[in-house]
Amino acid sequence: MASTTDMAPTRSTTATPARRAANGPRRAAARTTAAARAAASREDDLSAQVQQLQDDLKSIASTLASLAEGKVNDAQSMAKREVKNVAKAGQHVLxxxxxxxxxxxxxIKDTIREKPLTAVAGAIALGFVLAVVSR
Incomplete structure (x- = not known):
C-alpha cells in the first residue's frame, strides 16, 4: 500500500498561481468592501462633525442674540434715564x-403804579413807533 506521503504530497503554504488567481477576486472584493465601509464610516464621521458644527453655530448665534438683546435693553434703559433727566432739566429751566x-x-406793574403818567406816555410812544413801522 501507498503511504500517506505518497498519496498526499506535502503541502506548501504558498498558494499556487491558479489558487492565487481564484482567491484574487475574493480578496479584491473584500478590500473593496472594507474600503467602502471605511469611506462610509468617514462620511458618517464627517456628517456628525458637520452636525456638531451646525449645532455649535446655532448656540453661538443664540448667545450673541441674547448678548445683543441685553445691550439693547441696557441702551434703552440708559436712554430713558437720560430723557427723564433732560425733561427734568427742561422743566426746571421753564x-x-x-x-x-x-x-x-x-x-412793570409796580412801576406803572408808582409813575402812571410815565407809563401812559411810554405806551403812547410805543404805539406811535409801531404805527410808523407797520406802514
Missing part, C-alpha cells in the same frame, strides 16, 4: 423762565 417773567411783570 420754571426759572416763568419766575423771571413773573418778576418782570411784577416790576
Amino acid at each position: 420754571e426759572d423762565a416763568q419766575d423771571e417773567f413773573g418778576q418782570l411783570e411784577k416790576q
